[in-house]
Amino acid sequence: MNKKNLSKEFLKYSVVGASGIFVNLFYLYTLTESLNIYYLVSEVFAFLIATFSNFIFNKIWTFKEGMNYKFAKRGIKFFIIAGIALVVNLFFLWFFTEIMGIYYILSQILSSGFTLVVNFIGNKFWTFSD
16 A cells, blocks of 8 residues: 555544544533533443444445445454553543543543554554455
8 A cells, every 4th residue: 555545544534533533522521411420431432432433434434345344353353443542542531631630521632632543553454454
């Protein structure tokens, strides 16, 4: 794969990721503020919802695969990478909120930046390879 195609895929992956951040923030805020769920627990649910939507959009748009093509295999790999990212995300969310004293929504936005590159590399070269 040449650098131009890789850059294009990374840009698409980033656009999908940005939309996933909005999905994540919506559910994080709603679960925490409306249902009074602890923000770290809310984040686990918000993360899972956003990850599922990101998987679908990345499969179809970023990596140009049909829905039926290796859906289960790709989905399992995508969620393994996402699980690693969730641990990193929860650590930074906690750190920024509890240690640095930053509002949890802003902490989540900052935390999301730490997972973008790791997620792209893992999904590009493992999940959607072959």
